[in-house]
Every structure is written in structure tokens, then in C-alpha cells.
Amino acid sequence: xxxxxxxxxxxxxxxxxxxxxxxxxxxxxxxxxxxxxxxxxxxxxxxxxxxxxxxxxxxxxxxxxxxxxxxxxxxxxxxxxxxxxxxxxxxxxxxxxxxxxxxxxxxxxxxxxxxxxxxxxxxxxxxxxxxxxxxxxxxxxxxxxxxxxxxxxxxxxxxxxxxxxxxxxxxxxxxxxxxxxxxxxxxxxxxxxxxxxxxxxxxxxxxxxxxxxxxxxxxxxxxxxxxxxxxxxxxxxxxxxxxxxxxxxxxxxxxxxxxxxxxxxxxxxxxxxxxxxxxxxxxxxxxxxxxxxxxxxxxxxxxxxxxxxxxxxxxxxxxxxxxxxxxxxxxxxxxxxxxxxxxxxxxxxxxxxxxxxxxxxxxxxxxxxxxxxxxxxxxxxxxxxxxxxxxxxxxxxxxxxxxxxxxxxxxxxxxxxx
Amino acid sequence: xxxxxxxxxxxxxxxxxxxxxxxxxxxxxxxxxxxxxxxxxxxxxxxxxxxxxxxxxxxxxxxxxxxxxxxxxxxxxxxxxxxxxxxxxxxxxxxxxxxxxxxxxxxxxxxxxxxxxxxxxxxxxxxxxxxxxxxxxxxxxxxxxxxxxxxxxxxxxxxxxxxxx
Numbered sequence: 004x005x006x007x008x009x010x011x012x013x014x015x016x017x018x019x020x021x022x023x024x025x026x027x028x029x030x031x032x033x034x035x036x037x038x039x040x041x042x043x044x045x046x047x048x049x050x051x052x053x054x055x056x057x058x059x060x061x062x063x064x065x066x067x068x069x070x071x072x073x074x075x076x077x078x079x080x081x082x083x084x085x086x087x088x089x090x091x092x093x094x095x096x097x098x099x100x101x102x103x104x105x106x107x108x109x110x111x112x113x114x115x116x117x118x119x120x121x122x123x124x125x126x127x128x129x130x131x132x133x134x135x136x137x138x139x140x141x142x143x144x145x146x147x148x149x150x151x152x153x154x155x156x157x158x159x160x161x162x163x164x165x166x167x168x169x170x171x172x173x174x175x176x177x178x179x180x181x182x183x184x185x186x187x188x189x190x191x192x193x194x195x196x197x198x199x200x201x202x203x204x205x206x207x208x209x210x211x212x213x214x215x216x217x218x219x220x221x222x223x224x225x226x227x228x229x230x231x232x233x234x235x236x237x238x239x240x241x242x243x244x245x246x247x248x249x250x251x252x253x254x255x256x257x258x259x260x261x262x263x264x265x266x267x268x269x270x271x272x273x274x275x276x277x278x279x280x281x282x283x284x285x286x287x288x289x290x291x292x293x294x295x296x297x298x299x300x301x302x303x304x305x306x307x308x309x310x311x312x313x314x315x316x317x318x319x320x321x322x323x324x325x326x327x328x329x330x331x332x333x334x335x336x337x338x339x340x341x342x343x344x345x346x347x348x349x350x351x352x353x354x355x356x357x358x359x360x361x362x363x364x365x366x367x368x369x370x371x372x373x374x375x376x377x378x379x380x381x382x383x384x385x386x387x388x389x390x391x392x393x394x395x396x397x398x399x400x401x402x403x404x405x406x407x408x409x410x411x412x413x414x415x416x417x418x419x420x421x
Numbered sequence: 422x423x424x425x426x427x428x429x430x431x432x433x434x435x436x437x438x439x440x441x442x443x444x445x446x447x448x449x450x451x452x453x454x455x456x457x458x459x460x461x462x463x464x465x466x467x468x469x470x471x472x473x474x475x476x477x478x479x480x481x482x483x484x485x486x487x488x489x490x491x492x493x494x495x496x497x498x499x500x501x502x503x504x505x506x507x508x509x510x511x512x513x514x515x516x517x518x519x520x521x522x523x524x525x526x527x528x529x530x531x532x533x534x535x536x537x538x539x540x541x542x543x544x545x546x547x548x549x550x551x552x553x554x555x556x557x558x559x560x561x562x563x564x565x566x567x568x569x570x571x572x573x574x575x576x577x578x579x580x581x582x583x584x585x586x
Contacts, residue, residue: 064542323439323482328461335461365549376462376550380474381481 027114032096039139047140052273054199059083069147079156081120089146102138116166125201127176173214192288205231226266230355232346235292239349241303244293249286261339262373264364272367303343310397317393337373343398353391353404357414384411423483428496438484443467454494454523465551468524469493475531494523509568517555525551529565537572
């Protein structure tokens with residue numbers, strides 16, 4: 004009985020604490036500053052590119068930063084919000100203080116807790132100076148009147164009160180530590196990766212409450228139905244990453260590893276426009292987290308003969324459909340010498356390979372890059388599964404993927420184009 | 422032997438199963454509408470329609486086509502009796518060298534069969550994979566819009582009439 008009473012009191016105290024923590028004041032609307040020094044606006048634009056703000060805050064074919072892009076999460080669909088300076092539907096009435104509170108504490112101007120799909124667990128580590136430049140950039144964009152769509156979240160995730168508890172458990176506001184034994188470039192890279200570019204948001208696995216698992220930092224995660232490969236020594240890539248190859252990859256394309264596809268493609272498109280030294284800094288830092296000091300270099304495998312024996316149908320389809328480009332030793336532009344060089348062939352599941360076969364690869368409009376036809380209308384699910392299983396057997400020493408046919412169906416059903 | 426159904430007719434094909442459909446169409450069946458452009462699925466001049474969808478015949482081995490309906494340019498109409506879509510391409514003079522046009526027409530055919538009232542954006546998105554080195558894209562778009570208008574008018578006067586396959 005006493006235990007029961009004690010637990011009830013304990014829960015009540017917790018609830019009161021959560022309520023207290025969850026109560027935020029509204030920051031009143033104000034006429035906000037709309038004119039800033041041009042160099043600060045320019046710097047803000049570069050920072051916005053390094054933070055990929057547009058990837059979530061711009062809808063497909065929509066106006067820049069006007070929101071409306073759906074983001075599927077395990078808890079339901081969340082929509083990127085309008086962050087143009089429209090006073091009613093955007094952030095036009097947000098003072099610097101309101102903007103900083105959103106970025107640092109995940110609380111909007113009206114005092115509502117924000118979902119961590121908005122990666123304030125990373126942005127909280129941004130410097131005042133960078134927040135100021137981002138604010139200057141956003142407040143000088145074209146104001147677009149566009150109402151934010153309502154999030155589609157199931158109970159209880161639609162209760163924003165719970166986010167206060169989430170923040171108590173997970174929000175670590177400590178700045179990115181400076182390592183005096185490392186170079187200025189490395190420290191700059193650490194700051195960009197951990198704070199602004201929020202790499203861990205996709206490349207670190209999340210727990211069941213949607214929080215990045217601190218002990219598995221950059222161990223590989225999820226992004227919109229794609230596998231996001233590890234950015235540390237657990238990477239299965241058979242081709243070692245160097246600062247140079249990472250820089251090439253992040254800027255456009257790397258002959259050792261190929262290019263970015265899926266949710267990583269807009270990241271690379273955004274990085275094309277930022278100062279080279281910032282991309283080099285990210286490459287320097289990630290190269291150090293990927294480093295495999297004790298392990299001898301892996302080799303790219305090609306188990307062609309056993310793979311043909313194990314799956315002659317897949318081999319036949321590969322010969323008819325894929326070989327014209329992928330069996331040329333890298334002669335066709337934007338193909339790597341062997342498909343085994345792609346990290347995704349060595350991943351824990353086949354989703355990335357299936358996505359690419361079904362939907363193909365289209366470079367962003369107006370850019371030069373890898374192009375691959377979509378095979379959704381040419382190949383049926385069983386044929387795609389045969390090809391995927393052949394690719395795995397031929398180019399990876401990992402165990403055969405067990406769930407290929409199911410994954411093919413799932414990737415295809417998510418298809419939105421007619 | 423693989424049985425191919427091309428433009429409503431069955432053909433017994435003795436070629437290797439991983440032979441591209443394009444080679445069988447041109448060399449074995451002597452249907453020369455579909456063109457060899459790049460052989461890599463990047464230009465679209467080999468486009469044909471399989472089960473209502475446009476595919477690159479240069480990257481489609483005949484082994485996966487058993488029992489599927491293949492339509493080529495020759496299945497739409499002839500020089501004497503062009504289909505409404507072909508007629509629209511002629512009326513808009515949507516060709517310069519003309520090499521890409523059979524592929525353009527076949528990709529547009531798949532679109533208009535599924536959607537008689539495509540928006541400009543839908544046409545552009547659908548036609549995106551097909552390239553024209555002469556730069557006749559604007560006329561190609563005009564021809565597709567002209568064909569769509571003609572088909573809508575024909576639908577209005579005879580609502581139950583079937584489109585040609």
C-alpha cells in the first residue's frame with residue numbers, strides 16, 4: 004500500500020515537473036528586423052546550405068523555405084514548416100530571441116514544443132554568431148504566405164507535452180568540445196558535423212523514442228526508407244575513405260565510391276554552393292571518425308563464378324539489363340569500375356539497391372551527374388529480387404540478404420509517381 | 422524459343438534470351454522504328470511501349486517479355502494512315518533530323534493512353550528521359566498538347582470509342 008502511494012506521489016511529482024518544464028511563454032509578435040549587412044546575409048545563406056534547411060522546409064516544386072514537405076517518421080508524418088518571413092504563416096513575427104529559442108530549445112514563438120524531426124538536438128550547439136547569420140538570411144528571403152499542413156501523428160505522439168519529457172531525457176545542450184590536439188580544420192569539421200550539418204540525424208541509429216543513441220554515434224541509421232551507412236569504423240565499405248575521396252563525394256562524385264543518391268542527393272547538391280574549406284573541414288573530421296587504424300585494407304570482391312552458379316537467373320537478367328553500363332570497368336561516365344565499390348552492396352539490408360533499381364537516378368535539374376534509368380516499368384518484383392540477390396552474392400562477402408522480395412514490394416508501393 | 426507479342430502479332434524468336442529487345446525488333450523482325458542511340462538507357466530513342474508503359478528497348482532483354490504486349494511505332498499507324506499522335510507531330514513539324522522522334526512518340530503514346538488531359542508539368546516530367554540533340558523539345562511538347570486536344574475532342578463526340586493500342 005505504502006509503495007503504491009509512494010509511486011503515485013512520485014508520478015505526480017514527475018508530471019508536475021514535466022508540466023513546469025513544458026510551460027513556455029509566448030514571445031510577443033513584434034516588427035522584426037528585415038535589413039542586415041550583406042556579408043552577414045551571404046554567410047547565413049552558406050550556413051543554411053550547410054544545414055540543408057531547404058531539404059525539409061521546401062516542398063517539391065514549392066517556393067523556397069515555404070514548408071509543406073512531408074517527412075515520414077515511425078510516429079507519423081510531420082510537415083516541414085514555413086520559415087519565410089511571412090508574419091502570419093511563417094516566422095516574420097519572430098524576434099531573434101524567438102528564433103534562438105526554437106533553434107536551441109525546440110520551442111516555437113507561441114511556446115509550443117517542437118518535434119525533434121527538426122534537429123534542434125544538433126542546432127542547440129550552434130554559436131550565437133551563426134544563429135544571427137541564419138536569422139539574417141531567413142528574414143531577408145521572399146515572404147511566402149503558406150499555411151503549414153497539420154502533422155499526421157497518432158496518439159499519444161500528437162501530445163506536444165510529451166516532448167518536454169523527451170527533452171529532459173535527451174536534449175544535450177553542451178557545445179561541441181574543442182580538441183586542442185587536433186587541427187583547426189578538424190575542429191571546424193567537428194562543429195559542422197555535430198551542430199549545423201546534423202549528420203547524426205540520419206547516420207546515427209535512433210531508439211524507440213526517436214532519439215539518437217549516444218553510444219552508437221554515427222553507427223548508421225535511417226533516412227526516409229533508405230539505409231544511411233555508418234560514418235565510423237563500423238563502415239562496411241571495402242574501399243577506404245580518405246579526406247580527398249570524402250571531399251569528392253560530398254562535392255559531386257568520387258571514382259572510388261560513386262555518388263550520393265536518395266536523401267543524400269540534396270545534401271551534396273547543397274554542399275556544391277558552400278565555401279570549399281567548409282566541405283574540406285567536414286571531410287577531414289569524417290575521415291577521422293571512419294579511420295580504421297588496425298585493420299588491413301579490404302578488397303573489392305568479385306565472386307562472379309560462384310554467383311552465376313548460385314543464381315543463373317539473376318546473372319542472366321544482370322547481363323541483359325545492367326551489364327551495358329556496369330560491366331564496362333567504369334568506362335561509362337559516372338559508373339564505378341565495379342559495383343562492389345558501392346557501400347550499399349555491403350549494407351545490412353537491400354533497400355538502397357532496390358530504390359536505385361526501381362526509381363533510377365536523376366541528377367538535380369541543371370546539374371551534371373550520374374543518371375540511371377528507372378526499371379519500375381521494365382522489371383517485375385521477382386526479377387528485381389533475382390538481380391539484387393545476384394549482386395549481393397557476386398560483390399559482397401556478407402551473408403545473403405534474407406528479406407529481398409518483401410523489401411522490393413515495400414519500396415515499390417511507396418512509389419508516388421503515376 | 423521465346424514468343425513475343427509485337428503490335429498484336431505473335432513471333433517465335435530464336436535469339437539468345439538476354440538479347441536486347443531493340444536488336445530483335447530491328448534485326449530479326451525488321452521493325453526499324455525504334456532507334457539505337459546510346460545503348461545505355463540515357464537518350465530514349467529506343468523507347469517502345471510494354472504493357473502500356475514506356476521502356477528503353479536497348480536495356481530490355483527479351484527473356485522478360487514472354488506474354489507481355491509490346492507496341493512499337495509501327496503499331497500506331499502508317500505513312501498513309503498516321504495515328505492522331507503521329508499526325509500531331511507532322512502538323513507541328515516536331516522534328517529536325519528526326520532520329521529521336523519514334524522514341525518521343527512512343528513515350529508520349531504511353532502518357533496519353535493513361536491520361537488524356539495531362540498538364541504541361543506532367544508532360545514535361547513524363548518526357549524527361551527522352552533527349553533531342555537538335556533541340557526540338559518545344560515542338561515535341563506542342564505536338565503532344567495538340568494530340569491531347571484532338572483526342573479529347575474525339576472522346577467528346579464519341580465517348581465510348583477505344584484508343585488504338
